[in-house]
Structure formats: structure tokens, C-alpha cells
Amino acid sequence: MSRWAWQRLSYWVELVFFYEMRSTMKWLCLMLLVGVGCGATSARSDKSLTECEGDACSPAKDASNPCLDGDLRACNTLGWAYQQGDGVAQSDEEAARYYALSCPSPEKYDDYGCGNLGYMYESGRGVERDYEKAAHYYGLSCDRKMKASCFSLGIAYELGRGIDADHKKARELYEFSCTAGYGPACTNLGVLLIRGQGGPSDPKRAVTLLQKECDEDNNPWACGSLGYAYNSGLGVQIDRCRAKELNTKSCDNKQNPVGCANLGDMLLRGDCGDPDLERGKELLSKTCDENNRGCSSLGILYRDGKTVGRDLARAQELFEKGCAANEAAACLRLGDFHYSKGDKEAALHSYRRGCDAGRPAACQKLAENLGKGHPDYEATAHKACGFGAKWCPED
Template identity: 40%
Template structure:
């Protein structure tokens, strides 16, 4: 299944202006492959007050007989049917989209032992889709997915550990989960493992090993892996700089809705590096990145509006995109400084 992802930026050397650093500690929606009979290290699951997601029953809008069959089977404790129905409500497939109801159904399937549903409920709590945002609950459900599934299901819990999101930070333990998940076919975790090697998180920095893992991830169609491999060639991390190759990798990742890749591709278009200079296209790419919750994309779109580069000059629009960047990354100093300069007190 194609991954839904978020990019969590970590500081990296040689970051180009307007270019995001290597960062693809990016969780996937479900495991790429499953192992069997694997014994995982003990995982401490943070307590969850209610143990269930908030309920918002909702009703299917299509009267579909298939949906009614799924509802009846789920009511009779058909775990796989609950999981399927949850995805229907999450995506609005054959029913009115209802993320709250999807969360309730994912919770039931997770309790019944379905690791993918635990992961999807963790993502719902991470993003605030149908439930209140909660890093603690997100990490708890990621931990349950790791316990109930195979090593390939443990990448998201590794992300919680490496960033200290809702659980005590433990980069060494996170590295172990990334490594196990990558070995069991989880392409997104291969990218996360590559980022660990690139940044020296939980392991000695090794640019060559990082590049190999990013390529492995990208070759298995993971957009975050392609993005990170693009950063390697963009910034010359252990290789000769190659903006043409970087642009190609960013393009493929952006086409698969990786916001950071869209933002970086916009920077190349703005500066005429690796591709033809085109400030209008650059602004469009910054906007797409911003729409995909990339803070740098919002920041650069704000700069474009402030300068009138590729868009009509508009200070109010610039300020709104600087604010949006700060909503995504509250500690983003460049956006805060740009907004302060635009709106001096």
C-alpha cells in the first residue's frame, strides 16, 4: 500500500537556502510485507485512558449492500471486516467520509489483533483525523502495531522513539526497529534507516550506507526514499553534486505527493539549478508543498509573494504563508523572522 507520510525535519549540514534537510523519518500507512513467527523485543505501551476512539456512528449514504454486509460482519466481531469498513469511512469509499467513525472501527480491529488498524489509528491520532491530536496515543497505537504484527510493522514506533513523540526518546532502540523493519521489506523504514546513517542518529554517520538505503527505498517506490536520495545529490552528501539527478528524483517524489520534494524542486526551478529557471513553476511547486504540509514550501511561497516572484506581490498573502509555516513547524526561525520583519511591532 502506498505510504501516507509526514516529514520530520532534523538539522543537517550543508543545507541549501530554501532546501529541506535530509529528514525522511517518515511513517507508512501499513507494512509493505509481513513476516511470521518473529519474536519482537518487549514494547512498553503508554496507557490510554479510554482504550477506544471517540464514537461518531454516522450512516452509509449509498445503501450499498456490500457496506451493510460489512457492518453486520463487523458487529459479529469480524475483525477483518471492521478493518475494511474503517478504511471505507476513512477514504469515503462507497460511504460518506467519516473519520471519527473510521477511528472507532480501526480501534475495534486493533483490539482484535489487526496490526494495520493499530497503525492507521496511530496515524489518525498523530494527524488529528477524527480524533483529537495526541502524540501519546499515536505512539501507543504504533507500539501495539509493532507488538501484534511483524518487524515490518515497527517502523512507526521507531519514529516515535527517535523523535520522543509521546514516548521517551531512545534513538538506539529506534535504530533497531528501523533495521528490522527494513530487512522485512518496509521501504519507508529503509529510508528512515538511511536518514539515521546520514545524520548519525543512533549509529555512526556513514554517507555511503545512507545513500544505499535511500536508493533501496526509492527503488521500492517509496517517495520519501526518492526525496532523500535527491537531497544526497542536491547537497553533495558523499557524492559529487548533481542537480539534474536531484531534480529527477524530486520530480518523482513530488508526483507521489511528497511535500518536501515539491518544495525542493521549487527551489531548483526558482534558481535554475538542474532544470530551467521558471519562477512561476517554482511558486506552483511551493504551493503544492505547502498544501502537503511542508513548512519550507509555505516559507518559500511567502517569500515569493513578498518579492512578487512568480506571483503578484502581496504582503498579506506572504504573511499568511509565513504563519502557515509556523503552524506546521512552530520553531521555524526563518518563518518567524520573516513574519516579524513584515509585521514590525
């Protein structure tokens, strides 16, 4: 499960508080609204939400259904009921239909309903998956300062999913949601602060954010990222045993790929204990296969012939897989691999990707190979230095 998928669970916990279905009277109203126990059924078109137009998108007119009288919040509440199967037969299609009715236009919409519709399009529930539409509806909801939707829009900007990638915009959105008290956004903000994406790196603040999320919310992504910080000395003194403890906690929590990959790497090196090559390889193989995490360290095993037969082609394949998933270490190793083969252009491309993903050594090698006369040299060199690398350009 990805960082963004796991954190999406918090999205629903955040929203459920706001839905008007918790008091007995409101629940009875909802029962009447959808016809439960009243001998009625919810009329609907057989067309999909993305195909229907006008009245075909609406259930049959019913005086007991305030959604059809223009109560957009009631439409959202109905969508939530159908999505959860709460008092009605669970139906993602009906949920998406009612969420769409709650978000009919950019001029008039329910802020929660648009955020929920964005989620349906992002996850492909009840509608065909469409990241562009997901970003659009998250944007409408975020325009009204809905912190969960701003968080989801930040993910879209971070990944370039349905919208042009923009780490600066992602960072601004995470900052807003985190300040508003939305914990998962604090974790994502911490990761960008460590990597120096979207603005200057700030490892100390990142550690503060990640520590809070790991301790208070037991967020496995926060714990794993904090483990990386302790293992790398980013914002804190290097403490291998503390790093191992945090990565183990993260890995044990739903097999979080960041924690498991970090732990696998530590087991290979024997950090804070004896090496355990087989267990390390097992963890890395699983996270690389399922989540594209740890591919770099697994590739090193094949490159160096540790616990497996030496296989440079397999090593390159793993480095490429990890780099394609923005695993910074994999991009660095792939750059080294290309450089050793004399392919400087491919090496620079990989180093640049690793640098953009927050790997100081990749920035350093990119700067050194670009040379002082290159227009990108100064920015790249100072980025490496700003990340906390031991190397900094000479003045």
C-alpha cells in the same frame, strides 16, 4: 503510493492467517454457505449498505448460512471471501455488506470484521469513503487489542483523518502495535520518534526500529527514513554513502517516494559521488507531482535557478505544496521566503508547521522570532534542542 497505503498491504497479510477458510472441511462449509456449486445464489438488496436498514441489509434467510443465525465470525469470513474473490465472484459491495453484519453494534461485534469494515470505509471500497466511520470501526477492533486495527487507528490520529489529530495518541497506538509484533507500526513509530512528535524525540531508538524493518521486512518507508537518519546524523554518525545506499534501496522498491526524494536531494548535492542534477531533478519532480515529497528541494532549484530558469513564483508554489502535505523542509523554506518578503506573521505560521512536523531548524527560527518573552518560546526552543539541533537556548 503513500506510507500508509503501502503498509496497508501488510494489514491484509496479517489478517488472512485468522480467517477460517484454509482447511478442506472449512472451505467446503464456506462453499455451502455462499451457495457456490449448489445451484444457489446470494440474495441481496439493490440498496447500498449505507442506505439500507434492518432486514434490507441482510441476504435472504437461508438455513445454510450461519451468518444469518448470528455467527459474526462467519459474516466476516464471507466478507473476506467476497473481497478476495475467493470461491465466489469478487464484490466489494457484498464484502462490505457482510463486514457490516459482523459488526452490528458497539456492544456486539466481531473484532476482525469491524477492522475490515473500517478498511472498506477508509478506502471507499464497496461503500462511500468515510474517514470518520473508518476511525470508528478501527476503534472498536482496537478496543479488543487487534494490532493491525490499532495501527490503522494510529494513522487516523497522526493524519487527523476522520478524527482530531493527536500525535500523542498515534504514538501510543503505534507503540502498542509495534510491541505486539506488527512491523509497519514500528516504522511509523520510528518516524515519530525522529520527529519528536507525540513525545520526546529518540533518534537512537528510531534507528533501531527502522533498521530492523528495513533489514527484515524490506519496508521501503523504513529504509528511506533510515537513509534520512544517516544523512542527517540522527541517532547515528553521518554516513552519506550509507544514506545513499539506503535511499537507493528504498527508491528501487516500488518507487517509494521517501527514498526517491531523499536520493534526488543527494544527487543534487553530489553526496557520495558526483552531482547528477538532471537525475536529481527527475526524481524530485516525480515524487513532488505524485506524492508531494521532495517539493522543497525542487523549489530550491527554481529559487536558485539551478538546471531551470530562476522562478521565485514557482519556488513559492512548490514550498506551499510541500508544506501543505506536512513536508517539514518545505515549511521551513516557505517561512524563509515569507520572512525575506517582510511577512513575519506568515513566516511564523510556516515555521510553526515545520517545527510541528519535526524540523529542528524550523523550531529554532520560530523560537528566535517569538523572543524570550513569548509564552511559547521556552517549549519551542527546547523542542529544537531536543530534536538534536546544534542550537539550544541559553539558560
